[in-house]
Amino acid sequence: MNSEIESVLHEIYDVRSGFIIPGTFWDGDGCKILFEQEEDKNIRLSSCENFEAFTEQVFIDNFEDYTEYVSKINKRFGTAWDSKRRQIYIRFRRNDMSIAEAVTRLHGAMMLIAALDWYLYA
Amino acid sequence: MEERREIKAISDKKLREIIWEKITVSKDVEEQVLTMPWHFGKESDEKSEPLKITVKHVKLPRKSVGPERQRSLGSVVDTQQYESFEISDGGRAFIELERKVGDITPYLPRIKRILYKTGMNELRGGRIITKTYDLYSPWITLHHLDGFVTAITIIANLDILPPFTNSKWSSEARDIEEKQLLEGNL
Secondary structure, three states: OOHHHHHHHOOOEEOOOOEEOOOOOEOOEOOOEEEEEOOOOOEEEEEOHHHHHHHHHHHOOOHHHHHHHHHHHHHHHOOEEEOOOOEEEEEEOOOOOOHHHHHHHHHHHHHHHHHHOHHHHO | OOOOOOOOOOOHHHHHHHOOOOEEOOOOOOEEEEEEEEOOOOOOOOOOEEEEEEEEEEEEEHHHOOHHHHHHHHHHHHOOEEEEEEEEOOOHHHHHHHHHHOOOHHHHHHHHHHHHHHOOEEEEOOEEEEEEOOOOOOEEOOOOOHHHHHHHHHHHOHHHOOOOOOHHHHHHHHHHHHHHHHOOOO
8 A cells, every 4th residue: 555545544544554444442442354355265354352352341141142233233224243353244255245335334334233231331 | 164265366456445544634724625435225125325525624623522531642742733534424324324213213212322322423414423633643444433434334223123122321322412412413
């Protein structure tokens, strides 16, 4: 990435590590989204360790109590929950969806999952 | 150790697309409409549609900013008026929730609490409003709109979230609501 792009992105992206940070801050840290190109040419955008830490901190042992709502959120935004990695992710092909739309959807799902915390500790 | 696949380099055009452009706001223009991609669909196969937000350049009297906010603003408190951007969703969150549930009246208490939780947002004639006091730069990014877009997204999708049950929160919210109601904000 050249310096021009970096200057455009400095507020939102951590371009050095290949993450996008589109907002919704937890303890001053943006929600990182990892871009990955899979071998089958799909793109996988996924939440990162800070979202995992957030869900662990907030939901502790009762995240499973909210699986019903997480399922509804996933259905709405086209996202999915990886219970092994404790990640929310979206997988898509560039022909079917723009990256912007995919980021929008994943970000939206993350915001709603984060909001579930309000029901416990608000 | 998590397996890392190739992180694909993304073109300049796409990168700009992802960050919703750098949203330029001129203080010389009284009102501007900005567009950013958003997903309001009821199902994932509904195509995402842009969210239009209205940004008005307003000047607020000094007395409208509380002491705590004045401290965070630093030297700005020396001026008689505060430069501010008033950002509105034009009622889109309500429209989208209404499209999903029909009557939004039962959701109003939860909406009020969400506005409180996301900070500095208020409700005016069905529109969600936020004011940004501390924009020294002439442009806005998603950073500046964080609480605003969070509020809009959650309100537009309230039909799939559970109701609030926490008693502490209910009490706290009630106090805030009463204050806001007295001020005519809700």
